[in-house]
Amino acid sequence: MKIIIVENELYLAQSIAAKLNEAGFETEIFSSVKEAMNTNGDVYLLSTNLPGQNTGPLITKFKDKIIILMVSYINNDTVSEPLRLGAKDYIVKPFMIEELVRKIDHFQEYQQLKKRINLYEEYIDNFLKEITVDEDIEFTTPVVIETNYQRLVDKVVFNHAKAKNKTLTFIPLSEKKWKEKIESSDRKSLLYITEVHTLKKAEKEQLLEILNDYNFILSCTSSFESNFNTITLNTDSKLYDQNEILTIDDYVKFIVNSFQYKFPDTELSKKLGISRKSLWEKRKKYGLFKNK
Incomplete structure (x- = not known):
């Protein structure tokens, strides 16, 4: 990982670079925003105390990178405005190098997770793109959805979660520890439960008892008796799925x-x-x- 240090106090910049090098990072030092504009780093440590220099263009250009502000004091010009332009965080001088590394590691992990989520969302959209869904489908949760096609409900649920800005917790009941997964889930998340047909009668009764305390969408490909609100979503345009037995x-x-x-x-x-x-x-x- 290459870290670009933009700092006009040369001794401070060299001290920071030396400690980051010891921590395993590659570093480059620049004393002006103009010089740093043509760089290609992974992280930018940007001093907001650069007399006569505007840091805005650099932040705007590299806002998709990790930009951490090095500030002597906190006000609108040194922190608020740069964060609005795209800087990720700030650290007050003088600072411990361990704290700086912790911030870098945190935002590196955040970027990796964001890329992974984008990949999964693109894959899901591509996987379900052939499934047509009635745009007028409206429902409130918790809800049981009976269907003749699981992938249809998949698309409906993912569309619902995106529209309502809900975090989904996926729980296939074929997993042995489905009960523990439900009970350890975040109460703010929306549970998406599938594969009810794998449960025995007693297990279905246990599931219904547990779900009284949760917000969920339960999908089943056969009739499922419960006291929860139940809707039916069927289609005549089923696509072949290797995990599904068709007539x-x-x-x-x-x-x-x-x-x-x-x-x-x-x-x-x-x-x-x-x-x-x-x-x-x-x-x-x-x-x-x-x-x-």
């Missing part, structure tokens, strides 16, 4: 819908092991005629 009709419907423009009818019917006449009949049954 023969659903599977044939999926194959015809997905591949009817990629193969001629003769080949498509052959791959399905049916006659062209049977393929035509299934198209008529499912309403899947080709667009000319």
Whole structure:
């Protein structure tokens, strides 16, 4: 990790650099904002006591990096305005190098977590992009959602959490320690519970008793009796999922819908092991005629 130190007091800058080098960091020292503008560091230690210099352009340019202000006193010009422009934190001179390293480690971990979350969100959006959801779906939690397609509820739940700015705690009931996971969850989070079908009758009763004290969305692919508000979300446009067992009709419907423009009818019917006449009949049954 490269740390850019912008400080016009050379002795102080060298002292900070030496201690950071001992801690395993690579450092570069610059005495002016103008010189530091053409650098490429991971962390910027920026003195706010640079006579005649405007730190704003540097903060704006590198606001996606870790910028920590080194201040002699706290006021709007030294702290508030730079933080508004994009600086991450400040430290008051004189300071212990251990405190500075702690701040650097904290923001480095924060950036890594932010990148990881962005990756997961992009993956989920891509994974569920083919699922169409009625924009008018409204519900309040806690709620039980009965469905014929788990991925449909997945998209509804993730959309709900984003719209309501809720943190989700995912709890698949196939996990042996599902009870402990529920009881140790943050009470401010929204529990997303799936795979009810894996529980025995006594375990389902235990689950319902526990959930009285939590905010949750419980998804199930079969009827589930409870005293909680229950809604039904079904779809005729199911996509094939390797973890899901489809009916023969659903599977044939999926194959015809997905591949009817990629193969001629003769080949498509052959791959399905049916006659062209049977393929035509299934198209008529499912309403899947080709667009000319």
